[in-house]
Amino acid sequence: MKVKVYGADLTAWVAAASLARAGNDVIIEGPETQLQKPLQDISALRDEPGLLVQIQLQMDEGRLKRTGGEECATNIHWLALEHNEFQIAQHIIRGLGKAVPENLLIVNQCNFGVGATDQLQSLLNEDANQVVVYIPNNLQEGKALQGFSQPKRITIGSENNWAITMTRSLVRPFLQNIEHLLLMSSREAEFTKLAITGMLAIRIGYINELANLADQMDVDIDTIREGMGADPRIGNHYLSPGCGFGGQNFNQNIARFSDIFEKRGQNSLLKTVISENEIQKELLFKKLWQHYQCDLTDKTIAVWGASFKPGTASIDNAPSLKVIDALLAQGVNVRVHDPEALANLELYYDDTPGISFCNNLYDAITEADALLLITEWSEYWSPDYQKLLEGMRMPLIIDGRNIFDREALEMYGFTYMGIGR
Structure with missing residues (x-):
């Protein structure tokens, strides 16, 4: 099939890569500012494991192309816009309604809210099979490609039989391990x-x-x-x-x-x-603050984990940001390690004094007065406790994800604080 994907964020790129990998000819359309960027400079591709490689592979194979708005001979269009781009979606829909007078399938994967698909549908002629179908965006950052290609459930929000048949055909390659294929109205799917x-x-x-x-x-x-x-x-x-x-x-x-x-x-x-x-994001700082009796003068604090969750380089709304901001406000020397997110963290803090970015997790704890574990990356679960003990100035660990063995740490001589432990 020939599919055109609209969008510039992670959702759009994942949809484009996955649909192309399934054998479709896919064009992804975004703003000109994005089209001028080299692929490796697009954070949505760089931060998601495996996505940049898959995009490049599909482009090399000729199944995926980037466009700046050229017309393409396809009746299937996939909307993967950001939540605040509803007016852009309306503009796209109006244009498609004029360009494709019948048998036009538009898949809406945008998080616009309940009733948005009905509003888009009102711009088209359903009697001529100009139909907008809603498929929820269940993307999980860090597992986006796997989640799209091997979902446990797919919901199709439509009551148009032609559109349901066409949509099922489009997503058929991703139904191999499906546990639930749910059919409901678009409004019910958006609410769900x-x-x-x-x-x-x-x-x-x-x-x-x-x-x-x-x-x-x-x-x-x-x-x-x-x-x-x-x-x-x-x-x-x-x-x-x-x-x-x-x-x-x-x-x-x-x-x-x-x-x-x-x-x-x-x-x-x-x-x-x-x-x-x-x-809750401030909890680790509060525990540290209370432990040192509200005085963090001349303290060095190690932070393990900056991304908002393991498996991604994204720091969007990450708890680490609140903790680091609070530490820096107290004049603390902050030393951060993260397997993937350091580049984004450096851009975020942009030469802010008092923060160091460490490529090795044990470098981060050198002469530290405490270690704060914020993101539970797999390499943090079983560290060398003796190496930690020898490297830190004060053997204090505040575990924000309860991943460490409390009894083992206390046996080594650490002071341990967890969440509810």
Whole structure:
């Protein structure tokens, strides 16, 4: 099939790469400022594991091209715009409606909100099979290619039989390991997408709330979490306490869903989750501040993990930013290690004094008065404890993801603080 993808962010590039890899001839259209950039300078490609290589491969094979708006002979168009580009989507839809008078399939994968697909559809003639179908954007940064090509579920939001058939044919290569293929109206699919995101956020917020209470009541949240997860009505998914969640899409979707409740005069748990998550991001700094009795003068603090989660170089809304900002405000010497995100962190802080970027995790802890673990990259799970002990000035570890063995660390002589432990 011939497919045109519209967008400039991670979602668009992942869709383009995956559709091309499946054998389609794909054109990706974005703004001229993006088209002039070399591929390696586009952060969406650089930050996502494997994406830049796959894009280059598909371009070399001739199945994927970049365009600046040229017409292409295709009746299938894929919208992967950012959440604030609804007017751009309307402009695209109007143009396509005139250019392709019948049998026009438009897949909307944008997070515009509930009812957006219906609004786009109103610009077209459904009787002539000019149809907008909604497929939720379930992209997870760090696993984006795998999530698109090997999804566990696909939701198709449409009640037009022709469009459903065409869409199923388009996504057929990605149905090999599917557990659920869900058909519903576009409005129901849009609502479902936001409802799932909201539920995950509430689970994270609740377990963090429990962990903070466990700290005060001298119980171990890991034991509590194990007991909760053993209940089949609850399970273990998204039930790990930590120092807050980040990521651009996740935060935006939660905030947007919360706004929907507010506009209809309803209180929402999500508003509390959002505000409490921002407070949770400061938790490691607070623990450090209290440990040193509100005096961090001449302290050197090591930070392991800057990206908002493992598997990505993105620092969008990352908890590390709040922690580092608080440390720098106290005049602390901050030494940061991250396997992927250092380049983005250097750009973000842009010669800010007091912060050093370390390519080796053990360089970061040299003469440190504490180690703050923020992102649970796999290489942090089992460090050389003796090397840590010898390299640090003060043997204090504050574990923002509860990945370390507390008993082992205390046996080595470390002071250990976790989340609810």
